[in-house]
Amino acid sequence: MTDSAAMKRTPLNAAHRALGARMVEFGGWEMPVQYKGIIEEHKAVRERVGIFDTCHMGEFVVQGAGAMPLLQYGTSNDVAKLEEGQAQYSFMTNEQGGVEDDCLVYRFPDHHYVVVNAAPLAADFQRLSHLADDQQIGDVVLRNLSDETGKLDVQGPLAAALVQKFTDTDLAGLKYYYATQGPVAGVPCRISRTGYTGEDGFELFFPIAEVERVWNLFVAAGAEPCGLGCRDTLRLESSLPLSGSDVSPDPARNPVSAGFGRFVRFDKDSDFCGKAALQAFKDNPNAPKLINFEVIGRGVARVHYPIVDGSGTVVGEVTSGTYAPSLDKNVGMGWVTPNLAAVGTELAVTVRNQPIAIRVIKRPMYKRSR
């Protein structure tokens, strides 16, 4: 923690410490990895309701007649399909088809709203600005609201009941992957029914000065403080990719080969960055594939461990791996040669120079029952 002074801090830093959080560096930010323990926090989200500080993430507003053309070119999903108040998951793909970042794109009445990850935030913003120039897209105003926006994720089967206590907005009427604007705890808020856990829940965007007060209210009302540790186990169990690892700027880890083609709309009424390269990946039967796997042998597969076939030949690499508390087994994701990607295929991961058996399983590895 010697470079802790260089790390950015959210307004909740002191609150996390007071709750006994263990702090780690993440994407240039000092963030809580856990409070009571990753497994306990994971189960709180699966069974009740947890709250995450996600103030480190980025928010952009895109406005003007050029907003739609810019986002159509700069992201892989079809922005024209968005109804007012709807959100879509998407990728910011580069010319080679790799993923610079994944994001959510929202359509609000007079603007679009884009939510991105913390580490690539500044580069994402620059990239969109440059694309507007390169593509000669006029009448577009791009604003980075990340510094003035505080974000809290309230996730779990009891999330709606908890948030409803603090707002007059009828949350029962807010469908999954839709958002609205209205006061929460008396504070102007974007209320988005989305998340990164595989559970029902909300991503709430507040003016940054209010976020600590709202955090304290929600925690007092029973939301379990949850760190980045369980955020990772929750998203991995739900087979949600980690941008920068499972998909990444490396075109070999593009979203089409990863099996996320439904978020890459070749049929949209616009060219988009990386379209030609991604079409080539789609047509290439030899392109590596992203698998989900369970560990059959004894051991935990971790990121960067080699994946080998029965003869010990390296056929791929683990890009996410951990113990999955709700499945009570060790699972992961990794890239392998395409002939080994079928569900049921048995491979091995090299753990401390020993092969540990794994089996390709279907995604999502965890799906909520409701």
Next chain:
Amino acid sequence: MNNPQDCKYTKDHEWVRVDGDSAMMGLADYAQSQLGDMVFVGDLPTVGDQLKQGDSAGALESVKAAADFYAPIGGEVLEVNALLLDDPGVLNRDPYGEGWILKLRPSNAATDLANLMDAAAYDEYEKAQG
């Protein structure tokens, strides 16, 4: 600090408690709390193995991280804690008791122990980890 007075400690946060010609050893409280929820213990030596001080003597994995366990002193392995294989969480719950990892017959106790910290020195060392 809950570090028992009757143990000696390594810089890698292992503890050892010598009792006659048997020595019990495990992972210090600081290390288990840093690693968090333990989910896997493997690569333990087998009874009869000869270990030297500092030899790798187990793989410990939490949800978030992997760590090696190094023998704080050398000797012949008398017993490994089979409970850890089924319930690695005992490393978190009771690191100095039920969560012990190995028992050895020390081969070189006086020299090996002289390289380790007593509880007071280890408390200071732990504080300095921040």
